[in-house]
Amino acid sequence: MKSSPALFACVFGALLWATVVYAGEMVELRIETVLASNDSPYFDTRLEDIWRQVSSTPYNSYRLMQEERRKVEWGNQVDFSLPGGRVLQVVPKHFASERIALQVMIMEGAPPTPLMKTALSIKNHGTLFFGGRRHQDGTLIIRIGAATDE
Amino acid sequence: MIACAHAQRLLPLLYDGELESPLRRELSRHVTDCSVCTRTVALLNRSQELLCQTIDDHIDDVDFSGFWQGVEAKLSQPPPFWRTRVSGWRESWLAFWSWRTPVWATAMAVIVLAAVQFLLPPSPQEQVTKSLVSENNQAQIESLSTSNPVLVWNEPTHHATVIWVGDESMEEQR
Numbered sequence: 129m130k131s132s133p134a135l136f137a138c139v140f141g142a143l144l145w146a147t148v149v150y151a152g153e154m155v156e157l158r159i160e161t162v163l164a165s166n167d168s169p170y171f172d173t174r175l176e177d178i179w180r181q182v183s184s185t186p187y188n189s190y191r192l193m194q195e196e197r198r199k200v201e202w203g204n205q206v207d208f209s210l211p212g213g214r215v216l217q218v219v220p221k222h223f224a225s226e227r228i229a230l231q232v233m234i235m236e237g238a239p240p241t242p243l244m245k246t247a248l249s250i251k252n253h254g255t256l257f258f259g260g261r262r263h264q265d266g267t268l269i270i271r272i273g274a275a276t277d278e
Numbered sequence: 279m280i281a282c283a284h285a286q287r288l289l290p291l292l293y294d295g296e297l298e299s300p301l302r303r304e305l306s307r308h309v310t311d312c313s314v315c316t317r318t319v320a321l322l323n324r325s326q327e328l329l330c331q332t333i334d335d336h337i338d339d340v341d342f343s344g345f346w347q348g349v350e351a352k353l354s355q356p357p358p359f360w361r362t363r364v365s366g367w368r369e370s371w372l373a374f375w376s377w378r379t380p381v382w383a384t385a386m387a388v389i390v391l392a393a394v395q396f397l398l399p400p401s402p403q404e405q406v407t408k409s410l411v412s413e414n415n416q417a418q419i420e421s422l423s424t425s426n427p428v429l430v431w432n433e434p435t436h437h438a439t440v441i442w443v444g445d446e447s448m449e450e451q452r
Contacts, residue, residue, distance in 0.1 A: 135383075137383040137384075137387050137390075139383075139384050140380075140383055140384045140387040140388075141387035141390065141391060144387055144388065144391055171342075175352050183442075185440075221310045227418070234443070242423035243424060243425070243426065243443060244422070244426070244428070244441075244443045245421075245422070246419060246420075246421060246422040246423070246441065247420040247421045247422075247425050248417045248418060248419040248420060248422075248439075249417065249418045249420075250415075250418075250439075251415055254415055254417075254438065255436075255438050256438060256439050256441070257433070257438060257439065257440040257441065258440075258441050258442075258443065259441075259442050260429075260442040260443045260444045260445070261439060261443065261445070262445060270449070
């Protein structure tokens with residue numbers, strides 16, 4: 129049986145389109161955890177891009193403790209482990225008007241119990257900061273970034 | 279002054295006499311001073327010698343006695359009937375497409391999808407929405423619940439929202 133170019137084009141086109149659509153339905157979450165303290169002045173060079181943002185907080189030492197990126201599907205819950213046994217739960221809800229709606233919950237303690245729960249939306253490729261929890265001799269500042277190609 | 283790496287790329291052209299005079303002179307001057315390029319030219323010379331020698335050695339073994347008779351016989355044949363020519367052309371075309379079909383089909387699909395994705399302009403409403411939200415970097419908070427004291431502000435440079443969940447000591451400070 130001879131296969132026609134049109135048939136192959138259709139099959140490949142459909143597969144490619146499905147791949148593009150599936151990739152577009154993912155959202156990338158980026159979590160950076162910074163330990164801010166009033167120890168001797170220190171600024172982690174990996175934090176250069178957020179320096180102006182975190183400099184509004186009253187500390188003179190900023191250390192990047194962990195950084196994590198994950199691609200998830202809309203509606204799926206993702207758990208990020210934070211220092212001190214804390215857990216950050218993020219659910220990307222939907223994307224509308226160039227904004228990403230998120231449901232965020234921070235849990236701490238043993239067993240982990242909800243500390244704060246919020247539903248909000250940020251700009252695509254935008255960021256949001258959570259802070260205030262004590263850790264070691266400093267305070268944790270968590271930056272949450274979300275981006276999608278839709 | 280010509281760089282050695284550049285000279286190495288030009289040496290075969292120099293060897294075949296395909297360079298213009300100013301460049302040829304500059305390259306020749308470089309070869310005189312550069313041991314690497316001198317060696318490359320020597321290699322080209324040697325390759326040429328070996329090629330000529332191989333041709334000379336085997337040229338006598340080739341039998342050309344029936345060559346022109348073959349050409350004449352081919353020329354004297356009547357041209358094939360047009361239908362035969364068309365069927366021959368069709369067979370060669372099908373043979374060409376039978377294994378290249380997936381390649382061409384993929385390429386066509388990619389081109390069409392890329393055109394659809396990138397050439398279609400965004401709708402005016404989409405453009406307006408994009409320009410409006412690009413200036414708004416603040417989070418829009420629908421709900422927030424916690425039993426701890428909370429401060430919310432926007433940092434001054436990018437207006438990113440900061441949610442500060444404090445503890446009892448923060449309450450005391452306030």
